Ligand SMILES: Nc1nc2c(c(=O)[nH]1)N[C@H]1C(S)=C(S)[C@@H](COP(=O)(O)OP(=O)(O)OC[C@H]3O[C@@H](n4cnc5c(N)ncnc54)[C@H](O)[C@@H]3O)O[C@H]1N2
């Protein structure tokens with residue numbers, strides 16, 4: 001049997017990083033920046049007020065106190081967005097709003113709270129040092145400075161700075177488009193009645209959601225019955241919009257294995273047994289003219305999800321231009337004994353917690369079958385048990401993949 005590490009290694013050697021393209025900011029969330037972004041102007045672009053108040057010459061209010069306030073005539077008014085030239089002469093004040101350009105001659109802003117709020121004259125009852133409540137041009141970024149480096153994932157604040165430096169479009173590696181095809185004659189659409197021998201299809205919902213959380217766009221294709229030519233037709237139809245395809249089901253040893261039957265003859269997809277549980281039957285390769293990577297995951301719901309975490313997620317990271325490798329783990333102590341088959345790496349479902357003395361602990365969930373999706377839904381971690389370990393007593397130190 002092939003090792004988990006070898007399988008992932010082959011996948012990462014095959015999958016290619018997506019080519020960059022220019023996207024509108026509205027579509028760039030979750031993409032990976034593919035250019036160095038600099039600011040064409042300083043930010044702020046001009047000296048401006050940090051508070052609502054009065055622009056003054058600080059020397060004019062140097063002696064102001066509560067008991068001996070200073071009264072200044074208010075000669076002008078400047079709001080944010082005001083493009084006119086304003087100037088404060090000696091002994092004068094200009095009413096100013098947050099974000100408004102500083103008038104020439106003023107070297108301080110007195111917040112309205114330190115005054116009587118007057119509009120004809122203003123009574124100032126505190127001194128303000130030169131520079132008070134002024135935001136200087138360029139104190140966030142200078143013109144020409146780099147604000148974002150390539151390789152970062154664009155989140156809400158990165159979109160904010162892109163807009164703040166005037167960008168409307170940005171060069172990014174897009175979110176990979178992933179088509180998920182579930183196969184199986186027994187599968188019924190959730191929301192429709194179940195016939196005899198049927199179950200509601202769930203894997204595509206899990207996998208599309210997992211794709212989305214992993215920074216891709218998941219598309220559910222309609223269910224394909226156990227029919228190889230129907231699967232090939234579906235693939236043909238879907239490949240135009242796919243950077244990756246995931247199928248579930250139809251890859252083990254049954255009499256009706258449409259995925260194997262359809263893709264085996266192409267010669268570009270390998271079906272293998274990987275030394276892991278769950279998720280032993282795996283297939284991976286490329287399809288179509290564009291050599292789109294395809295994962296054929298086992299149909300058991302827990303198996304397909306675990307396979308996603310171990311193999312598809314790192315592949316998506318590589319496609320996005322991010323560092324890609326095995327999932328990150330944390331160390332925890334088990335709260336119950338564990339069993340695992342000899343020669344296979346197990347990924348048991350568990351719940352992470354912290355013990356009273358501050359150690360991470362992991363409690364295996366009660367039902368560990370590959371079909372036991374309800375137990376998976378209660379878990380928040382996969383406990384990794386190495387290939388050569390068959391039993392672990394309670395209190396063992398294990399590696400855990402947080403979900
Ligand atoms: N003789 C053998 N039988 C099986 C072996 C084996 O080595 N020899 N391997 C077992 C293991 S391990 C797994 S995992 C499964 C994988 O089977 P398939 O990938 O062919 O999947 P199916 O047979 O189509 O389905 C398995 C199971 O999962 C349910 N399923 C499938 N798709 C969905 C879906 N989209 N939503 C919800 N549930 C789904 C399906 O009804 C089956 O119960 O094979 C074992 N057998």
Ligand code: MOO
Nearest residue numbers: 278279280303370
């Ligand atoms: O590998 Mo199967 O995934 O054990 O159920």
